[in-house]
Amino acid sequence: xxxxxxxxxxxxxxxxxxxxxxxxxxxxxxxxxxxxxxxxxxxxxxxxxxxxxxxxxxxxxxxxxxxxxxxxxxxxxxxxxxxxxxxxxxxxxxxxxxxxxxxxxxxxxxxxxxxxxxxxxxxxxxxxxxx
Numbered sequence: 593x594x595x596x597x598x599x600x601x602x603x604x605x606x607x608x609x610x611x612x613x614x615x616x617x618x619x620x621x622x623x624x625x626x627x628x629x630x631x632x633x634x635x636x637x638x639x640x641x642x643x644x645x646x647x648x649x650x651x652x653x654x655x656x657x658x659x660x661x662x663x664x665x666x667x668x669x670x671x672x673x674x675x676x677x678x679x680x681x682x683x684x685x686x687x688x689x690x691x692x693x694x695x696x697x698x699x700x701x702x703x704x705x706x707x708x709x710x711x712x713x714x715x716x717x718x719x720x721x722x723x
Contacts, residue, residue, distance in 0.1 A: 598668035605631035688717035
């Protein structure tokens with residue numbers, strides 16, 4: 593799997609971010625089993641709670657197109673920052689439910705990236721099986 597390609601595509605997605613308040617442009621790219629790339633960018637709102645993170649936008653797009661966790665091969669999340677970007681708590685919760693535990697999550701910046709999983713990012717997650 594070409595993680596650098598996913599990082600590059602996620603940076604391409606970040607160009608569609610709407611971030612007039614934070615000026616923090618985040619992009620995400622989901623790779624699904626048939627090779628389709630699905631993009632997401634952060635979209636802010638003056639009512640901050642109405643904002644949406646790039647990775648949730650990308651994952652929700654995948655599900656809206658009929659894909660499910662078993663179809664998702666990898667997710668890249670990027671921003672031009674140091675240290676590496678990492679998903680917020682809300683995104684980690686969503687990813688814990690909508691990705692397989694071992695799906696590669698690539699966290700990237702301009703110079704390098706790191707591959708992790710949701711299990712590493714959110715151990716002991718509260719998921720549907722807990723109910």
